[in-house]
Amino acid sequence: GENVEQHPSTLSVQEGDSAVIKCTYSDSASNYFPWYKQELGKGPQLIIDIRSNVGEKKDQRIAVTLNKTAKHFSLHITETQPEDSAVYFCAASPTSGTYKYIFGTGTRLKVLA
């Protein structure tokens, strides 16, 4: 069945350093790729997304890159801050037919002050 692999499962970085989280998807019909941040006791919050007709998208310190040929997409956070500490989830979804999000298993990011 469809699945999304996410790595690493945990990531510790020093404040100010960059963090990269990678996802690989299996369903060729996937063409929408959102990233969510989940803080303790809260629901996932959308932080950035990308559609398959775009290779890269940036929003201040956050960027996402997509390689449809390799079925890879990555989240890049630059100049990390302690408030970036959370669990990050990637997801993949087709945009037609019986669409549903398939989520990665999550990455716990710790930004050390």
Place this chain on the structure above:
Amino acid sequence: KAGVTQTPRYLIKTRGQQVTLSCSPISGHRSVSWYQQTPGQGLQFLFEYFSETQRNKGNFPGRFSGRQFSNSRSEMNVSTLELGDSALYLCASSKSSGGATQYFGPGTRLLVL
């Protein structure tokens, strides 16, 4: 604009009981999806409703059911609760189906004793 709201936020039940969870989507959103989140299985899709019709369903037993009302509010029901049903149940709303961005609520944490 108010976000997705879920009630109740916390719930304790015993095995064999049933439970009903409620979700109010963002105003104007017609699609509601439900997810189960557990430490071991991550975020798993339960079902999606759009305009009062179930559009898609995940791989969960028939004890899990849902419905959507004409005002787009949705409920999910779990009958004959098992210990393994203990989880965070998340609701997400989107304007439409088919690859639209989903916005999550804070979740209902269910503990089955």
